[in-house]
Amino acid sequence: MSETEQKPTVPAQASAPAAENLPAGREPLLEVDHVTLRFGGVVALNDVDFTLYKGEILGLIGPNGAGKTTCFNAMTGIYQPTEGEIRFRGQRITGKKRHQITQMGMARTFQNIRLFPEMTALENVQVGADAHHKTSVVSALFRLPRHWREERDGIEKAERLLDFVGIRHRMHETARNLSYGEQRRLEIARALATDPVLLCLDEPAAGFNPAEKEDLLQLIRQIRDQGVTVLLIEHDMRLVMGVTDRLVVLEFGKKIAEGLPAEVREDHRVIAAYLGVPDDAA
Amino acid sequence: MDFDGLFSNFGELTTTGLTQGAIYALVALGYTLVYGVLRLINFAHSEVFIAGAFAALWTWNGFGLDQNSQVAGIGSILFYLLVAMLVAAIASAGTATVIERVAYRPLRKRNAPPLAFLITAIGASIVISEAFGIWTRRLPQGAPSLVSTKPLFSIFGVPIDAVQLLTIGAALVMMIALDLFINRSRVGRGIRAVAQDANTAALMGVNKDRIILMVFIAGGAMAGVAGLLYDVRIGTLTYSVGFLLGLKAFTAAVLGGIGNLRGALVGGLLLGVVENYASGLFGSQWKDAAAFAVLVVLLMFRPTGLLGESLGRARA
Amino acid sequence: MTSVVDKVRDGRQAVGARWRGAPRWVRWVTLAAVIAFFYALPNPGFYQYLGPIPTTGSNFTQVLFTVSIYVLLAVGLNIVVGFAGLLDLGYFGFFAVGAYTVAVLTSPTSDLKTLWPWLLAVPVAIGLTMVSGVMLGTPTLRLRGDYLAIVTLGFAEMIRIAAVSSEFLKGQRGFNQIPHPPGQYADGRPFFGVLDARPYYWLVLTLIILVVLGVRNLTNSRVGRAWVSIREDEDAAQLMGVPTFKFKLWAFAAGAAIAGLAGALFAGKQNFVNSQNFELLNSIIILAAVIFGGSGNIFGAIVGGGLVAYMIERFRGIELLGIELYEYRFLFFGGVLVLMMIFRPEGLIPNRRRAAEFKDRRKEVTVGE
Numbered sequence: 001m002s003e004t005e006q007k008p009t010v011p012a013q014a015s016a017p018a019a020e021n022l023p024a025g026r027e028p029l030l031e032v033d034h035v036t037l038r039f040g041g042v043v044a045l046n047d048v049d050f051t052l053y054k055g056e057i058l059g060l061i062g063p064n065g066a067g068k069t070t071c072f073n074a075m076t077g078i079y080q081p082t083e084g085e086i087r088f089r090g091q092r093i094t095g096k097k098r099h100q101i102t103q104m105g106m107a108r109t110f111q112n113i114r115l116f117p118e119m120t121a122l123e124n125v126q127v128g129a130d131a132h133h134k135t136s137v138v139s140a141l142f143r144l145p146r147h148w149r150e151e152r153d154g155i156e157k158a159e160r161l162l163d164f165v166g167i168r169h170r171m172h173e174t175a176r177n178l179s180y181g182e183q184r185r186l187e188i189a190r191a192l193a194t195d196p197v198l199l200c201l202d203e204p205a206a207g208f209n210p211a212e213k214e215d216l217l218q219l220i221r222q223i224r225d226q227g228v229t230v231l232l233i234e235h236d237m238r239l240v241m242g243v244t245d246r247l248v249v250l251e252f253g254k255k256i257a258e259g260l261p262a263e264v265r266e267d268h269r270v271i272a273a274y275l276g277v278p279d280d281a282a
Numbered sequence: 283m284d285f286d287g288l289f290s291n292f293g294e295l296t297t298t299g300l301t302q303g304a305i306y307a308l309v310a311l312g313y314t315l316v317y318g319v320l321r322l323i324n325f326a327h328s329e330v331f332i333a334g335a336f337a338a339l340w341t342w343n344g345f346g347l348d349q350n351s352q353v354a355g356i357g358s359i360l361f362y363l364l365v366a367m368l369v370a371a372i373a374s375a376g377t378a379t380v381i382e383r384v385a386y387r388p389l390r391k392r393n394a395p396p397l398a399f400l401i402t403a404i405g406a407s408i409v410i411s412e413a414f415g416i417w418t419r420r421l422p423q424g425a426p427s428l429v430s431t432k433p434l435f436s437i438f439g440v441p442i443d444a445v446q447l448l449t450i451g452a453a454l455v456m457m458i459a460l461d462l463f464i465n466r467s468r469v470g471r472g473i474r475a476v477a478q479d480a481n482t483a484a485l486m487g488v489n490k491d492r493i494i495l496m497v498f499i500a501g502g503a504m505a506g507v508a509g510l511l512y513d514v515r516i517g518t519l520t521y522s523v524g525f526l527l528g529l530k531a532f533t534a535a536v537l538g539g540i541g542n543l544r545g546a547l548v549g550g551l552l553l554g555v556v557e558n559y560a561s562g563l564f565g566s567q568w569k570d571a572a573a574f575a576v577l578v579v580l581l582m583f584r585p586t587g588l589l590g591e592s593l594g595r596a597r598a
Numbered sequence: 599m600t601s602v603v604d605k606v607r608d609g610r611q612a613v614g615a616r617w618r619g620a621p622r623w624v625r626w627v628t629l630a631a632v633i634a635f636f637y638a639l640p641n642p643g644f645y646q647y648l649g650p651i652p653t654t655g656s657n658f659t660q661v662l663f664t665v666s667i668y669v670l671l672a673v674g675l676n677i678v679v680g681f682a683g684l685l686d687l688g689y690f691g692f693f694a695v696g697a698y699t700v701a702v703l704t705s706p707t708s709d710l711k712t713l714w715p716w717l718l719a720v721p722v723a724i725g726l727t728m729v730s731g732v733m734l735g736t737p738t739l740r741l742r743g744d745y746l747a748i749v750t751l752g753f754a755e756m757i758r759i760a761a762v763s764s765e766f767l768k769g770q771r772g773f774n775q776i777p778h779p780p781g782q783y784a785d786g787r788p789f790f791g792v793l794d795a796r797p798y799y800w801l802v803l804t805l806i807i808l809v810v811l812g813v814r815n816l817t818n819s820r821v822g823r824a825w826v827s828i829r830e831d832e833d834a835a836q837l838m839g840v841p842t843f844k845f846k847l848w849a850f851a852a853g854a855a856i857a858g859l860a861g862a863l864f865a866g867k868q869n870f871v872n873s874q875n876f877e878l879l880n881s882i883i884i885l886a887a888v889i890f891g892g893s894g895n896i897f898g899a900i901v902g903g904g905l906v907a908y909m910i911e912r913f914r915g916i917e918l919l920g921i922e923l924y925e926y927r928f929l930f931f932g933g934v935l936v937l938m939m940i941f942r943p944e945g946l947i948p949n950r951r952r953a954a955e956f957k958d959r960r961k962e963v964t965v966g967e
Contacts, residue, residue: 076837102839116830119823127827130820131839137848140819141812147819154820194839323744388940397685398939400747401889404687404882405935412929525878529755532748567763574752581745582737 026053029198029229030075030106035084037074037253044070046253047084052198057220057230059244059261061237063273067253068233069111072202075231076108077101089197102131105197109187109204111233117176121167121186124175125158128193161189165219181212185219192223199223200231205239217243237274241265249273288562293440295558301446301515303554304453308508309531310538310546311460312378312501318477318541319497322396325403326385328528329410330378330502334509335519336414337373338366342426349424349517359428367452367510374506378498381406387491407525415521422520425513449511456507457547460500464543469496477541526570530557533577539587548589636803640796653911659795663867665907666802667860672887672903673809673896674856679885680893681817682849683829684739685747688754690881692727692854694761696861699723701773701871702766708773709766716777720862727858728851735850739843754881761873772872779866790866798867805863806900809856813896816852825849826894879928883910886931889938892945901947906931 030052037045045067052058062068073079075086077098086093088106096104107128116124133150140147162168165185170178175186184204191199201220205213220243224230234240240247240261247264249257251273257264264270288295309331316324342348342362353359385402429448433441464470475483476493484490512527513519534553538545553573560572580587617625638644640659645652652658671693678686702708703719738749761767779801781789790797816822824845827835836842865871883906891902913923913930938945 078833078837097841098836099839099841102837108837110834114831114834116827116834118830119826123823123826126820127823127835127840128838130823133820135820137816137821137852140816140821143815150820190838323748325747385936385940394939394943396743397679397683398943400685400744401885402936402939404885405932405939408879408882408928408932409936412926412932416925416929526755529748529752533752536745536748565763568759571756571759571763574756577752578734578737578749581741581749585741585745 029054031087033084035081038082048255050248056245059240059247060233062250066250107191107194107196108200111202113183115175122171125189125193126154128190129154129157131194165189198229202233295562299555299558301449303551304450305508306531306534307547307550308453308504310535310550311504313532313535314546315497315501326381326407328524329407330374331505331509332524333377334370334374334506338370338510338513341366341369347426351426370510371503371506375499375502378502382498422518424518530573539589542589545589640799661911663795663799668907669903670860671884672899674853675884676888676899678853681825686750687747688750691754691757692857693861694757694876695727695730696723696858697865697871699726700862700865705773705776716866723862724855724858728855731851731854735847739846769873776865776869892947898947
């Protein structure tokens, strides 16, 4: 995958066990640099600052309404930060078109599933694979060699990814007719088809039972082991503890903690945010 | 280009433009209200206007007045105007209600895609306009000349007649009434609530269907009055004029910022004046083209209109 | 009542399933037979056996030509509305651009006096229509979809006003003596003459087949996937790396080019073009045809375009209870649009998947309430 684009000086860390993945000396992949985002008078993000390093699984957590999805949307170019900037692979994201950001290697899934409901599972993934294809009207109209080459490439990749997420047997079913869990998996396959360096998952386990969650964690680890950096948004603390290398905790649009899962779990501000401080609960 | 034509008739072009613009503004309010609440371009609103215009005309016919009738006495003129205005407002509001019930509500209940709404709206508008066309044998219908077009007085050498006074005056009164209704009344508060956030408003106990109905009725009544003013001003009515007028009124609504009531007024008056200047400059056959040129240019540079889209949220 | 509807629906689905399940050669033979039927249709020796199908109020061969033009237009508009989900209400404006381009370049009554042959003017007409599509699309395709609808409507109206008012486009007087397409029989008679409409119909029919093949190539490729993804969820499409603006513009341009071709064919057949040929309601008829046939489905667009245009002509000259039915044609189509959207939004021959979508939405809502 995109591993080939890495500089040779960076040590291969794809197969390193999760616990040893510490950020020190790593190459930053995504830098959220003192970002503030205001909507009218509402401050949705307040001076949020953290860095995502290549090869890690970072969890972005916080109670509902803490600004996780807003942060996510700013990172994928949907919102422009009012102050500060976001750099991906060293380049500023601000002002880039959304499809360009995707082509740079950032892919995402959605909290409320947003597949192309009338397309088959296969076609959905093909759309993702098309992100790096060049076929346009002329080559498609006259069925030039590029069309056939890219079509074959897209289908092969799509089948492989559907197999990887475990819904290959459903590939000719329309997305709308898939079960909830299958749809979530299809979203991941579609995002992976864009050959991401960074995969952002927005509450991928929402609505899952414990067994399904466990399967999902397994899948996320496998994705990371293939060299894809993962950003995981989640408000279920237990899920995050099991899979992430580091955590960033948001509350009311502010970063209140950052560190290893074990440290963050002991942080009194995080505990307060999750359990509710007395005056908050009253 | 005929700059002489523009400058020598500048005053008349302005007053004619303001009069025409007042009618656009009244119709534009209907687009803006519905858009503000439903995020829907009520394509059939042009035929709501036509329904009012025909209702006014047929009311006068009912009193035995035809295009050759002359009415004397300010009292009886006012009587005929007010009765026709009432009938026109009711007819238009009724038409708008029927459109909302038959064409929109079933789709809303089914959560249909936005494209489907536009298509039913087009269908409904064709049905209404064709029904009037068949009924009138596609012939222009004459209105009695109730209001004199003789100049009453002049401002800076520009003659002003009673039709112009009536049109602009009636339009302003209606708009002030609507503004008060939206900003002061209980129903108006509900309308604003739904426009801002339909789901929260529903949670707060606002009956969304009722609010939507009220919006169609209010917008319809405005269009009905506009229909009457159109009859008085132009003197004849053809079944197909709604289309072009509707399109211009929509342009006016976008010009002022769709969803913004005061924007509709500003946009309507501005559009009326601009298209009259354009007709002075390029010849009257290009008047209509000027309106669309304004629309396209506006959408290129300022798609949220001059005053912004205030009734609802910002542009999606 | 519902059971009948269900039976009809099941029956149709069975036909569709059988068609897809049939061996390749059966499908090819059926398709060839259908195409042969339509090539044979304008011959009086053939259609006299078809009972009430030939029109009574007008020359059937002429009607077939008109119908074929509408089918071509429906196939083109289907790209824009059906696949990319962009509501273009001024599609007939592009048809007018195509027809006028040919007229201006070829007619001796044109101010340009270029007197080009028809065949040379056709690619220019298609190109110019595409350019006008791009010019109209560039400012508007970035905006919300419903603005596009109004702007395209305004565009068609502007074209009409220009045709009526501009000295250059000759208004009602129009352009005369537009040359016919080239070609002659062995004895020197022109193949495309004045009286016999059959050759024009065959030409359009052939072009329809070519255009359909081209559109199929587009829709079964990255381009078609991009269009459908934009229709389904434009934001998600962008975030999956689809350059949405570029592909919307392409859909617009491709649709416009097909309308330009249709306009050029029309001009070459009529050899007269004036401002009365381009009433706005024609755009609505084509839209009705696409929706009626089942948008997002090429076969549906063909059937829709054919049926709608044919019905209009079939009504011509028929009186029922003292009423001239032709007079009611637009009323009828307006009603069809409303009823279709309420009761059968997926169209006559739905895109197999789209039907499922419409059904599901209904279910969700009933559960939700």
